[in-house]
Amino acid sequence: MNSLKIIRNYLAIVMGFVIVSSGGMFLGIRAYEMLYVEESTGPSNNFYEKEDDDKKIEDEDEEKSGFLKAPKKTNFVLLGVDENEYLTDVIMVGSFDRDSQVIDIISIPRDTYTEFSSEEKAKLNKIGIYPPDMMKYNAVHSYTKDALGTEFMIEHITDNFGIKIDYYAKVNLKGFRDIVDAIGGVEFDVPVDMVYSDPLQNLYINVPKGKRVLTGKEAEGVVRYRSGYVGGDLKRLEVQQDFMVAMFKKLLSFETIITKPMEILRIIISNVETNFKLTDAPKYVEYLPKLSLDKFNTHTMPIDEDKLTQSTYVIPDKDKLTKLVNEIFYGDRLFTIEGKDAVYNKEIEVLNGSKINGLAGKTKEKLTELGFNVTSYGTYQDDGEGFMNETRIKVKAGINIEELEKHFENPSVEYTLKKSDLYDIQIIIGLDGKVIE
Numbered sequence: 001m002n003s004l005k006i007i008r009n010y011l012a013i014v015m016g017f018v019i020v021s022s023g024g025m026f027l028g029i030r031a032y033e034m035l036y037v038e039e040s041t042g043p044s045n046n047f048y049e050k051e052d053d054d055k056k057i058e059d060e061d062e063e064k065s066g067f068l069k070a071p072k073k074t075n076f077v078l079l080g081v082d083e084n085e086y087l088t089d090v091i092m093v094g095s096f097d098r099d100s101q102v103i104d105i106i107s108i109p110r111d112t113y114t115e116f117s118s119e120e121k122a123k124l125n126k127i128g129i130y131p132p133d134m135m136k137y138n139a140v141h142s143y144t145k146d147a148l149g150t151e152f153m154i155e156h157i158t159d160n161f162g163i164k165i166d167y168y169a170k171v172n173l174k175g176f177r178d179i180v181d182a183i184g185g186v187e188f189d190v191p192v193d194m195v196y197s198d199p200l201q202n203l204y205i206n207v208p209k210g211k212r213v214l215t216g217k218e219a220e221g222v223v224r225y226r227s228g229y230v231g232g233d234l235k236r237l238e239v240q241q242d243f244m245v246a247m248f249k250k251l252l253s254f255e256t257i258i259t260k261p262m263e264i265l266r267i268i269i270s271n272v273e274t275n276f277k278l279t280d281a282p283k284y285v286e287y288l289p290k291l292s293l294d295k296f297n298t299h300t301m302p303i304d305e306d307k308l309t310q311s312t313y314v315i316p317d318k319d320k321l322t323k324l325v326n327e328i329f330y331g332d333r334l335f336t337i338e339g340k341d342a343v344y345n346k347e348i349e350v351l352n353g354s355k356i357n358g359l360a361g362k363t364k365e366k367l368t369e370l371g372f373n374v375t376s377y378g379t380y381q382d383d384g385e386g387f388m389n390e391t392r393i394k395v396k397a398g399i400n401i402e403e404l405e406k407h408f409e410n411p412s413v414e415y416t417l418k419k420s421d422l423y424d425i426q427i428i429i430g431l432d433g434k435v436i437e
């Protein structure tokens with residue numbers, strides 16, 4: 001394969017992934033198919049036909065040749081950062097199902113509550129960064145931008161959603177504008193007259209209501225606008241999703257990518273960060289013929305409506321979010337916030353963060369009497385934080401700790417433990433850590 005063809009193949013794949021995350025990634029691979037597979041084999045539908053009886057043999061051949069199959073679920077994150085590449089105004093997590101070719105994307109509100117774990121803070125402190133204990137999702141990247149921004153964003157999504165992320169793409173605003181212009185604009189029905197200006201952000205929006213082909217600048221205004229919506233950021237998420245579908249529709253044909261490869265390659269190199277490589281593309285080629293708009297689904301993270309007006313933070317509705325995560329990312333595999341009684345079978349570690357001698361041991365005894373499975377206790381290694389006033393309970397995703405939590409006085413609950421951690425629950429006892437019968 002000559003060098004230009006290699007560039008065009010890689011460009012098509014990465015370009016697609018970047019544009020609309022899931023839809024774009026797989027449409028990008030479709031361009032790979034158009035640019036390379038069809039040129040090599042001829043545009044025959046027989047290329048994709050596989051007899052069930054031969055599946056085992058073909059899998060073995062693929063394994064020997066290095067042509068690996070895609071996993072059952074491919075999970076990904078799309079981040080859209082502002083002009084200075086600090087705040088993440090677009091945060092999406094999604095999945096591609098290999099067998100059904102269905103693509104699902106969940107938009108995460110930028111104001112969603114999160115907090116840095118003590119481990120993350122210690123890591124940042126070592127490089128001179130001192131973030132607050134709690135913040136909104138879109139601020140995680142701003143505190144860690146050059147050092148650990150993307151890594152920490154993915155970690156927070158992984159821990160809060162209980163999923164493993166395979167790929168990510170981070171796009172800045174200039175890249176978004178240039179990509180829209182490069183594909184000839186996107187036809188979109190703008191829901192309201194959008195007029196807004198913010199000189200500090202160099203943001204000037206003036207897009208009239210109605211259906212029209214949006215330029216890159218206008219598209220930026222549409223996906224960033226929220227000041228005139230009654231629903232604020234939640235309405236903006238809805239509009240972002242509608243625009244994504246419109247862009248996905250435009251991308252079902254790849255004339256622009258084929259005719260302007262070098263122009264789009266320059267955009268990607270300058271404005272996009274992704275871990276999706278050319279060597280990943282062959283895993284997905286065979287699943288693309290059935291890719292269509294009716295298999296592209298968008299969702300918004302369920303929120304706790306009762307807490308929405310009490311704070312500037314958005315709080316997830318745990319039950320609804322768990323159901324959605326289970327449906328999209330796990331399918332038939334079990335992932336639920338379990339029943340109340342399940343917590344009694346979880347392995348618990350109790351650590352003394354109060355500096356009151358013997359408190360961890362006494363807490364272990366009390367919890368054991370109450371029926372909990374405390375398998376370890378000791379002193380919390382505070383990394384220089386000193387004693388803690390507040391008791392903290394760290395938990396793995398998907399565990400309902402309601403029965404445990406009620407035995408402590410307003411503990412801070414953090415779903416920050418990873419699946420690989422030794423214990424399911426870690427209780428760090430503060431000065432308020434008396435166990436309530």
